[in-house]
Amino acid sequence: VFPILSGSDRIVGFFEWTPENPGRLMLSRTGPALAFGFLFASILVALLLYRLWRSSSALEAGRLAAQHQANHDALTGLANRARFDEILGRTMMARRPYDQGVALLMLDLDRFKQVNDTLGHQSGDDLIRAVGQRLKALIGPHDTLARLGGDEFGIIHFSKGGLADHLALSEHIINAVGKPFEIFGNEAFVGVSIGIVVIGESDADRREITRMADIALYEAKSSGRNRAIVYEETMDELLQNRHTIEAELREALRRTDQLSVAFQPLFSRETDTVRGAEALVRWTHPRLGRVSPANFIPIAETTGLIEAIGEFVLRRACELGARHPGRTIAVNISPAQLRNPNFAERLFDL
Structure with missing residues (x-):
């Protein structure tokens, strides 16, 4: 209550005000x-x-799943070629000169195609997975194992023992892969060839190191398979010679003046007379001269040219046999020719 005063300070009335809080009322509502x-x-x-x-x-x-798929092989779960190349590149960047502690191993299964063709592609896939598991059990915790494609694997191996340890690992791999695999109730047998390059011994880049390992692998397969070969510089020259012989041999098969057949007489001990002949292929090159069969026949077998050469020799042998009926004409047949299911039919066509 507030008093109201006049000009003479007399109270003439009172002002009463009852305050209200609309905000509080609104808030309560x-x-x-x-x-x-x-x-x-x-x-x-x-x-x-x-x-x-x-x-x-x-x-x-x-x-993460897409990244895993991009870096890993769908069949085995191992690193794929892209991931392997990436790790190999980083490893080479960090390598020390003349350090034998790091090596690249390139592996290729022997006789895998026969298993795949005999038991089927599903069995081939199971075999690849089983090989990957055996390899994984053999490598160290810092090593990298990858499936590079088909029946080919790669390993980046770290070791304090140098080349001796790399060779020891290769021996363990050959023994492990050589044991039978149980595939759908069947036993499958394969081997493995290995090419080895000690990374620290070379100033080459990743691509060159991989090429060297491939050359050593090729040498291992050419030397009888199921073995490990360490890369040496002389292998480059040998490989170049093989490529040269292959190219020139293809050209010789297109021509008629380089390949020929020599007939070595076969004598009968009982009658001391000629009873036939053995057909032997000969190659006279205009630049290389006489090329030994020991040099070009193995290359022809690995490149598939042996079938054309074998048919050429068989044709000449049949011609000689037709001119001398009753005589024995011997012809050397390559296992590669016998593996061709059409070999018998083509032989009778001659």
Whole structure:
């Protein structure tokens, strides 16, 4: 209550004011609705954040899965060629000169095609997986194992023992892979050839190191398979010679003036007379001169040219036999020719 005064300071009345708080009244009326709305909004935001988290997790899982697929072989789960090349490149960047502790091993299965053709592609896939598991059990914790494609594997091997340890690992691999594999109730047997390059001994880049390992692998397969060969610089010259002989041999098969057949007489001990002849292929090159069969026949067998050469020799032998009926004409047949299912038919066509 406030008094009202006149000009002479006499009280002429009183002013009474009862204060009201509309905000408090409005808050009391709208408070429950606001609290419910805030709670609803909080729940909605929480749901949105949860869905965003799930979407982000799914995207991250998808990214990791895609990255894994891009870097790993779908059949074996091992690193693929792209991942292997990446690790090999990093390893070579960190290598120390003349360090024999790191080596690249290139592996190729022997007789895998026969197993694949005999037991089927599913059995071939199971065999590849089983080989990968055996190899994985042999390597060290810092080593890298990859399936490079088909029946080819690669290993980056770290060792304190140098070349001796690399060779020891190769021996263990040959022994392990040489044991039988149980595939769908059948026993499958394969071997493995290995090419080895000690990385620290060369200043070559990744591609060159891989090429060297491939050359050593080729040498291992050419030397009888199921063995390990360490790369040497002289192998480059041998490989170049093989390529030269292969190219020139292809050209000789297209011509008629280089390949010929010599007939070595076969004598009968009982009658001391000639009873026939053995047909022997001969190659006279205009630049290389007389090329020994010991040099070009193995190359012809590995490149598939042996069938054309064998047919050429058989044709000449048949011609000689037709001119001398009753005589024995002997012809050397390559195992590669016998593996051709059409060999008998082509022989009778001659």
